Amino acid sequence: MASKVLGINAVFHDPAAALVLDGVTVAAAEEERFNRRKHGKDPVAFSTWELPERAAAWCIEHAGLAPADLDVVAYSYDPALATTPSGDIMGGTWEGLRTLFAERAPRFLATSLPGLDPERVRFVPHHVAHAASAYLAAGHDSCAVLTLDGRGEGTSALAGHVGDGTLKVLAEQPLPQSLGLVYESLTAHLGFRRASDEYKVMALASYGEPRWLDDLRETIHATGDGGFAAQPPDWERFAPAIHGGEDWGPEHADLASSLQRRLEEVLLELAGWLHGRTGESRLAMAGGVALNCVANSRLWRDGPFDEVWVQPAAGDAGTALGAALYVAKELGEWVEPMTTAALGRGWAPHELEAWLDRAALPYERPDDVAEEAATVLARNGVVAWFQGRSEYGPRALGSRSLMADPRNPANLERLNDVKGREQFRPVAPMVLEERAAEIFDGGPLPSPYMLFTHRVKEEWLDRIPAVVHVDGTARIQTVSAEREPAVARMLRAFERRTGVPVVVNTSLNTAGRPMVDDPRDALECFGSAPVDALVIGPFLLRRPGSAAAERLDLEVVVG
Numbered sequence: 156m157a158s159k160v161l162g163i164n165a166v167f168h169d170p171a172a173a174l175v176l177d178g179v180t181v182a183a184a185e186e187e188r189f190n191r192r193k194h195g196k197d198p199v200a201f202s203t204w205e206l207p208e209r210a211a212a213w214c215i216e217h218a219g220l221a222p223a224d225l226d227v228v229a230y231s232y233d234p235a236l237a238t239t240p241s242g243d244i245m246g247g248t249w250e251g252l253r254t255l256f257a258e259r260a261p262r263f264l265a266t267s268l269p270g271l272d273p274e275r276v277r278f279v280p281h282h283v284a285h286a287a288s289a290y291l292a293a294g295h296d297s298c299a300v301l302t303l304d305g306r307g308e309g310t311s312a313l314a315g316h317v318g319d320g321t322l323k324v325l326a327e328q329p330l331p332q333s334l335g336l337v338y339e340s341l342t343a344h345l346g347f348r349r350a351s352d353e354y355k356v357m358a359l360a361s362y363g364e365p366r367w368l369d370d371l372r373e374t375i376h377a378t379g380d381g382g383f384a385a386q387p388p389d390w391e392r393f394a395p396a397i398h399g400g401e402d403w404g405p406e407h408a409d410l411a412s413s414l415q416r417r418l419e420e421v422l423l424e425l426a427g428w429l430h431g432r433t434g435e436s437r438l439a440m441a442g443g444v445a446l447n448c449v450a451n452s453r454l455w456r457d458g459p460f461d462e463v464w465v466q467p468a469a470g471d472a473g474t475a476l477g478a479a480l481y482v483a484k485e486l487g488e489w490v491e492p493m494t495t496a497a498l499g500r501g502w503a504p505h506e507l508e509a510w511l512d513r514a515a516l517p518y519e520r521p522d523d524v525a526e527e528a529a530t531v532l533a534r535n536g537v538v539a540w541f542q543g544r545s546e547y548g549p550r551a552l553g554s555r556s557l558m559a560d561p562r563n564p565a566n567l568e569r570l571n572d573v574k575g576r577e578q579f580r581p582v583a584p585m586v587l588e589e590r591a592a593e594i595f596d597g598g599p600l601p602s603p604y605m606l607f608t609h610r611v612k613e614e615w616l617d618r619i620p621a622v623v624h625v626d627g628t629a630r631i632q633t634v635s636a637e638r639e640p641a642v643a644r645m646l647r648a649f650e651r652r653t654g655v656p657v658v659v660n661t662s663l664n665t666a667g668r669p670m671v672d673d674p675r676d677a678l679e680c681f682g683s684a685p686v687d688a689l690v691i692g693p694f695l696l697r698r699p700g701s702a703a704a705e706r707l708d709l710e711v712v713v714g
């Protein structure tokens with residue numbers, strides 16, 4: 156049958172929308188890329204009414220539809236499963252208010268998308284939406300599925316078995332036990348933003364020793380039934396809280412290391428149970444905990460599954476897609492597997508040219524912008540790279556990226572300065588898919604979505620020092636010439652100039668802001684950050700005075 160399903164995530168954080176037509180994902184985008192607020196909104200119960208209204212409107216318009224055309228709006232939270240009723244809006248630290256707002260979501264949606272019939276809104280349980288974003292997007296007819304996050308309505312995890320594309324739930328973990336909330340609480344204890352900066356704890360863990368692992372084993376453990384015990388311990392017992400920009404010390408890194416290691420162990424225990432129950436060789440994962448690429452690689456290396464597929468938008472943003480795919484499948488559609496995260500906004504060359512003309516900036520249209528980018532990179536320039544449709548999920552994957560030469564160790568500090576990030580944070584490499592195995596091991600290959608860490612082989616450690624983390628690993632993105640031709644051409648051109656088929660890739664944004672999405676964001680970034688060149692569609696903008704971006708020839712300049 157023909158079906159038009161819009162998925163919506165709005166309840167906790169990372170509001171997002173996704174549109175699935177006849178089982179095919181045609182658009183998916185996070186609200187933060189439109190409203191320019193990191194994570195879209197504050198993660199508090201009284202923001203539950205805030206919808207991904209711009210992302211949703213764009214998805215519908217992108218497909219040439221109107222809200223009245225939608226068959227179903229799939230909302231990735233079911234208020235009927237909430238633990239605090241809407242009648243008690245003050246109850247459970249505003250949880251009742253969250254329930255009330257979720258119940259009213261159909262009317263809120265009809266207000267924000269005029270013409271939508273509120274009767275068409277359907278609630279999909281939060282963890283079912285996460286799970287569908289994994290097994291349906293992976294394209295597996297049969298597999299095991301595991302979702303772990305901070306929380307859904309009343310649970311923090313789901314373990315299931317997929318057969319014939321249909322989910323059978325084997326175990327759910329009720330709150331307050333939550334691996335995600337434990338990790339969030341340490342994130343806050345270490346002075347970072349909870350439900351946002353968990354990856355900083357993961358990065359910090361590499362600097363420490365897991366000296367409190369045994370203590371954590373006592374309180375955080377699997378329970379042998381597909382669930383686990385996990386509540387935040389008194390972190391103060393181990394290391395004092397960090398406040399307002401204070402520096403971290405060795406004890407903080409040790410604490411991060413202890414929890415990271417414990418998370419990996421519990422994940423292995425859960426995977427062992429799930430493998431025993433399902434007998435499947437493939438695992439599909441989603442939920443915010445599945446963004447922990449160090450744990451994902453440990454699971455891949457030491458766990459019982461041959462294949463581990465992780466949804467690139469594993470956090471709550473991905474539940475918009477998962478809810479829509481789940482309903483499409485229920486409506487009888489064959490669901491097309493996900494082959495790219497480039498599902499957001501894109502602009503045609505003539506549209507980009509109009510933006511550049513309006514900004515009155517000098518620009519060129521070279522024969523191949525990928526060659527020009529490689530030249531600037533090989534001369535140690537920093538390149539802002541804007542190509543195609545923007546990424547769905549938190550990682551820059553060659554659509555909105557900031558690139559540099561991995562041979563120069565100083566480029567780590569340089570990029571962290573551009574982005575206003577802490578210096579302990581690593582930057583990641585992109586590598587030609589066919590060359591990856593020469594340079595990296597210890598994780599699955601190909602690895603197109605930066606969801607696993609790999610070891611950098613001994614002989615490459617000194618050749619690409621800017622992308623090697625303190626523990627000798629790198630969170631790689633493998634680039635396929637078929638799927639990402641412009642990025643692959645750039646990598647090949649860089650290798651011709653340097654002998655290295657690897658480039659530093661980090662997200663294109665400046666301090667604390669969401670990733671660049673539209674051409675105006677790109678131009679604002681180019682205007683305010685010390686990048687040497689902006690490559691935007693087929694056009695190249697050079698930073699005046701930059702030695703790396705200086706023209707090498709005297710060809711005619713367009714524009």
Ligand SMILES: [Fe+2]
Pocket residue numbers: 281285304305306307442443470471
């Ligand atoms: Fe979630």
